[in-house]
Amino acid sequence: MEKTCAVIGSGIAGLAAAIRIAAKGYKVVVFEANSYPGGKIRQQFAKGYRFDMGPSVLMLPNLIDELFSLHNKNPRDYFSYSPIETSFKYFFEDGLVINAYADVEKFGREIESKTTDTKADFDNYRQDIEEKYRITSGVFIENSLHVFKNYLSWKMVSGFLNIHKIDSFKTMNEGNRRFFKDPHMLQIFNNYATYVGSNPYVAPATLNVIQHLEINLGAYMPDKGIYSMVEALVRLAKDVGVSFRLNTRVTEIVTKENRVVGIATIVESCIPFDRVVSNMDIYFTYKKLLPKVKLPKRIINQPKSSSIMAFYWGVNKEHPQLGIHSMLFSAKERDEYDAVFENQTIYRDPTLYIFITSKHVKSDAPPGCENWFVLTTAPNDQGQDWNSLLQETRKNTIAKINRVLHTDIEQHIEFEDMLTPAMIRDNYSSAFGAVYGNSSNSKFAAFFRHANFSKKIKGLFFVGGSVHPGPGLPMCLNSAKIMDKVFK
Numbered sequence: 001m002e003k004t005c006a007v008i009g010s011g012i013a014g015l016a017a018a019i020r021i022a023a024k025g026y027k028v029v030v031f032e033a034n035s036y037p038g039g040k041i042r043q044q045f046a047k048g049y050r051f052d053m054g055p056s057v058l059m060l061p062n063l064i065d066e067l068f069s070l071h072n073k074n075p076r077d078y079f080s081y082s083p084i085e086t087s088f089k090y091f092f093e094d095g096l097v098i099n100a101y102a103d104v105e106k107f108g109r110e111i112e113s114k115t116t117d118t119k120a121d122f123d124n125y126r127q128d129i130e131e132k133y134r135i136t137s138g139v140f141i142e143n144s145l146h147v148f149k150n151y152l153s154w155k156m157v158s159g160f161l162n163i164h165k166i167d168s169f170k171t172m173n174e175g176n177r178r179f180f181k182d183p184h185m186l187q188i189f190n191n192y193a194t195y196v197g198s199n200p201y202v203a204p205a206t207l208n209v210i211q212h213l214e215i216n217l218g219a220y221m222p223d224k225g226i227y228s229m230v231e232a233l234v235r236l237a238k239d240v241g242v243s244f245r246l247n248t249r250v251t252e253i254v255t256k257e258n259r260v261v262g263i264a265t266i267v268e269s270c271i272p273f274d275r276v277v278s279n280m281d282i283y284f285t286y287k288k289l290l291p292k293v294k295l296p297k298r299i300i301n302q303p304k305s306s307s308i309m310a311f312y313w314g315v316n317k318e319h320p321q322l323g324i325h326s327m328l329f330s331a332k333e334r335d336e337y338d339a340v341f342e343n344q345t346i347y348r349d350p351t352l353y354i355f356i357t358s359k360h361v362k363s364d365a366p367p368g369c370e371n372w373f374v375l376t377t378a379p380n381d382q383g384q385d386w387n388s389l390l391q392e393t394r395k396n397t398i399a400k401i402n403r404v405l406h407t408d409i410e411q412h413i414e415f416e417d418m419l420t421p422a423m424i425r426d427n428y429s430s431a432f433g434a435v436y437g438n439s440s441n442s443k444f445a446a447f448f449r450h451a452n453f454s455k456k457i458k459g460l461f462f463v464g465g466s467v468h469p470g471p472g473l474p475m476c477l478n479s480a481k482i483m484d485k486v487f488k
């Protein structure tokens with residue numbers, strides 16, 4: 001008889017898991033609480049604009065392509081993406097603008113001509129982050145840390161022998177200071193900590209591997225927008241027999257004698273399944289779906305990552321000085337991190353990330369207009385008054401954009417939507433509205449992420465940004481890949 005598997009949640013990792021398990025011959029059903037698949041990858045149409053509402057920087061797209069190859073399908077029959085020539089435009093309050101070109105030679109020359117650091121400093125840095133990536137990918141990015149035999153593999157042994165090179169006892173800021181002295185360069189590279197919701201003055205320099213993905217391996221943009229990735233994966237999943245039940249919240253993972261036997265939903269008390277994969281945030285998976293199972297307290301009680309506050313604006317004017325990805329940095333870098341991570345608030349001069357897909361996907365905005373997604377780092381939800389922080393941050397955001405870009409943005413906004421940490425908590429079932437699960441503000445964070453399988457309940461597996469190896473699209477896709485290796 002055909003074996004069956006339920007996947008709880010259709011985030012990027014849930015979709016990847018479903019596609020991988022279907023390749024093993026299982027009949028897979030994805031249960032999704034929301035009315036659409038994709039989780040934090042979401043889109044919205046309004047007044048002639050289309051907005052990608054979640055992740056915006058695509059790295060390691062080969063991890064997506066691989067899912068198609070697993071089923072002998074050509075990924076290009078489903079979706080396409082292009083490298084971005086200028087991956088970021090960085091704006092500073094002192095008027096300096098630095099372009100991060102995908103062509104690293106050109107980026108190096110840009111650094112040398114505009115800062116007190118040199119192309120050679122940049123080249124040395126690139127080598128260092130590449131080596132860190134090589135070491136860590138063998139140890140944990142592509143492997144389970146929770147399977148004993150993995151520790152005997154050559155990749156893992158060689159990784160551990162070189163562990164001193166990954167700088168886990170330095171902070172990201174200290175790691176960056178080894179190569180750069182210009183405060184602009186430090187601010188650019190420290191900011192990568194926010195890609196995993198962490199503080200560069202605390203998080204280990206090992207995390208500087210994030211920059212390797214974007215700078216050495218490249219940033220990409222799906223040609224029909226970020227959500228086209230989800231559409232392509234759903235189409236592939238359906239083509240290989242996966243079925244979807246949207247608007248269906250799972251209420252319990254049903255177990256018997258320490259083995260999974262099925263799942264319950266709001267209307268059904270037990271739908272039998274041989275295996276269950278949870279893509280729900282691990283904190284809520286335990287708290288809400290496994291009420292009788294003992295909590296892995298050390299993992300569940302780790303501090304959570306930061307969150308995000310965002311504005312989605314239909315802007316009836318073009319801004320040629322901006323790129324697909326632009327960053328307007330705070331004048332007081334350290335004060336901003338202190339505000340978010342220590343004072344649990346949003347800084348009055350916030351660093352703003354502006355994402356404009358219509359610069360690549362022309363149909364995403366009416367002619368002469370742009371679809372802006374303006375994002376800033378926010379603390380996770382500790383019961384703050386989000387309405388008043390939203391109003392205050394909106395005011396500060398508009399003032400900063402006007403000051404740095406010499407414009408009057410408010411009069412050009414013809415559509416507006418917003419995202420707060422409380423919405424992230426409620427819309428995606430993310431504990432404390434944290435976007436990236438447990439924070440990485442500890443040298444041992446990698447060891448305090450939950451395994452991709454349950455040691456207590458047979459047939460139960462976990463994928464997504466809140467479990468090993470961590471958050472962000474590439475890591476979520478790797479979580480499904482690692483789960484695939486231990487799935488039995």
Ligand SMILES: Cc1cc2nc3c(=O)[nH]c(=O)nc-3n(C[C@H](O)[C@H](O)[C@H](O)COP(=O)(O)OP(=O)(O)OC[C@H]3O[C@@H](n4cnc5c(N)ncnc54)[C@H](O)[C@@H]3O)c2cc1C
Nearest residue numbers: 009011012013033039040054055056057250464465472473
């Ligand atoms: C605004 C924003 C910007 C971001 N920018 C980037 C970026 O540029 N680059 C990057 O790499 N990452 C970025 N991220 C992070 C990235 O989006 C996440 O790490 C990733 O998408 C998480 O995917 P996931 O598979 O863990 O699942 P999620 O996207 O968290 O989805 C989980 C799904 O499970 C469903 N679910 C939960 N509980 C149940 C239940 N009981 N029953 C049924 N369904 C359930 C939820 O409804 C949801 O659809 C960003 C996130 C946000 C919010």
